[in-house]
Amino acid sequence: AALRTQETGDFAMVMARLALDVKPDSATALLMAADIQANAKHYDAALALLADAANTNDPITPIVRLRHAGVLERTERTDEAIREVERIGRDYPDSSLPDLELGDLLRTKHRFTEAITAYDRVIERIHQPSQADWIIYYSRGIAYERTGQWTRAEADFNHALQLSPDQPSVLNYLGYAWADMGRNLERAREMIQRAAARRPNDGAITDSLGWVLFRQGDVIEATKLLERAVGLEPEDPTITEHLGDAYWATGRKIEAQYQWRRALTLNPTPEDAAKLEAKIKSHPFGTVASGK
Numbered sequence: 001a002a003l004r005t006q007e008t009g010d011f012a013m014v015m016a017r018l019a020l021d022v023k024p025d026s027a028t029a030l031l032m033a034a035d036i037q038a039n040a041k042h043y044d045a046a047l048a049l050l051a052d053a054a055n056t057n058d059p060i061t062p063i064v065r066l067r068h069a070g071v072l073e074r075t076e077r078t079d080e081a082i083r084e085v086e087r088i089g090r091d092y093p094d095s096s097l098p099d100l101e102l103g104d105l106l107r108t109k110h111r112f113t114e115a116i117t118a119y120d121r122v123i124e125r126i127h128q129p130s131q132a133d134w135i136i137y138y139s140r141g142i143a144y145e146r147t148g149q150w151t152r153a154e155a156d157f158n159h160a161l162q163l164s165p166d167q168p169s170v171l172n173y174l175g176y177a178w179a180d181m182g183r184n185l186e187r188a189r190e191m192i193q194r195a196a197a198r199r200p201n202d203g204a205i206t207d208s209l210g211w212v213l214f215r216q217g218d219v220i221e222a223t224k225l226l227e228r229a230v231g232l233e234p235e236d237p238t239i240t241e242h243l244g245d246a247y248w249a250t251g252r253k254i255e256a257q258y259q260w261r262r263a264l265t266l267n268p269t270p271e272d273a274a275k276l277e278a279k280i281k282s283h284p285f286g287t288v289a290s291g292k
Contacts, residue, residue, distance in 0.1 A: 001032065009036050027058035031067065038067075043075045062092055066101050078109050096122045103139060112143040119143065134164035138173070145177065153177075168195035172205045179212035188212050203233030211242055219249045230259075237268035241276060257283060 004012040016033040019026060030053035038046040050068040054061055065088050072081035082105050089098035103118035119140035126133055141156030157174040160167065175191035178184040189212045195205045210225030223246040229239045244259030260280050264273060 004032070004036060009040055012036055025056050027053045027056040027060050027064060030056070031060065031064055034067065034071070038071050038074065043071055046071050047075075062088060062095065062097070066097060069101060069105070073105055073108065078105060081105055082109070096125045100136065103143070107139065107143055110146070112146045115143045116140060116147070129159075129163055131164050134160040134167055134170065137163070138167070138170050142173065150177075166194065166198065168198045168202070168205065171195040172202075172208050176208040176211065179208065179215050182215055185212060185216050189216065201232060203229050203231075203236065203239060206232060207236070207239040207242060210246070214242070214246055214249070219246060222246050223250060235266055237263040237266035237272060237276075240266060241268075241272070244279075253283070 001012075003015060013033060013036045016029055016036065019029040020033065023029065030049050034046040034049035034053065037043075037049065047068065050064055050071065053064040054068065058064075065084065069081040069084040069088070072078070072084065082102065085098050085102045085105060089095075089102065092098060099118045099121045103115045103122065106112075106115035106118060119136060122136055123140070126136070129137075137156040137160040141153045141160065144150070144153035144156060154174070154177075157170055157177075160170045161174070164170070171191040172195040175188040175195070178188035179192075189209070192205065192208045192212055196202070196209050199205050206225055207229035210222045210229055213219075213225065214222035223243070226239070226243040226246050230236075230243050233239050240259050240263040244256045244263065247253070247259060248256035257280060260276050264276050264280075268276060
């Protein structure tokens with residue numbers, strides 16, 4: 001375990017295998033070995049180890065089963081993972097962990113309304129929220145935002161920040177949402193700057209900072225940040241589109257067209273693809289603001 005925390009997975013795997021030579025039915029050793037294999041993207045090996053661990057009847061079996069579902073999701077077998085987590089929830093009705101995992105899985109499948117219901121069940125069990133509970137409100141806030149329930153989403157993001165004020169993910173998500181709506185721009189910029197200070201090499205946060213500057217009219221500085229964001233996350237269609245918008249605003253129209261066309265090749269959502277196509281066709285008379 002100590003080796004694994006130092007990101008020396010090969011050595012950690014050797015020690016886990018030695019532990020399993022001594023005690024082949026050790027659920028904890030099987031679980032650790034499976035986690036190491038999953039992090040190395042050896043998913044079939046991880047699933048086999050987790051199956052062995054689940055058969056040990058150890059008290060950590062529920063955790064093993066949840067981890068098994070998580071590996072299934074990473075292999076794009078999300079529907080199978082959802083069914084497994086639902087079974088775990090029925091087997092352990094007093095635990096909130098299955099519903100939390102279920103909410104996350106449903107959210108990855110864009111089944112946001114069902115995800116909200118799962119998160120609701122988790123939050124109903126929280127009598128006194130602690131700092132660690134920020135992630136639950138943040139996750140439900142994302143699901144609310146994706147279903148157009150912005151007032152509820154904003155309340156959940158603010159609740160998450162009350163519990164853990166310096167969480168970069170929450171600061172960035174809320175700040176970016178405000179910037180994209182053209183609201184609370186100064187506060188949004190301050191929040192995203194705090195997130196960037198904690199994660200200076202995060203492409204999404206760098207993009208958010210560039211985007212809020214773009215919304216504030218500082219197009220030159222925004223362009224520099226968006227160019228850096230694309231360098232950090234070259235396969236993100238939204239970041240690439242934002243850079244195109246910045247180029248257009250500075251008169252670099254050919255480069256803007258290139259970035260918009262490139263964004264179309266990066267698997268944007270159907271809605272975003274339609275907006276990109278409309279933006280490209282409207283050249284040179286189209287508006288530059290994303291989503292308009």
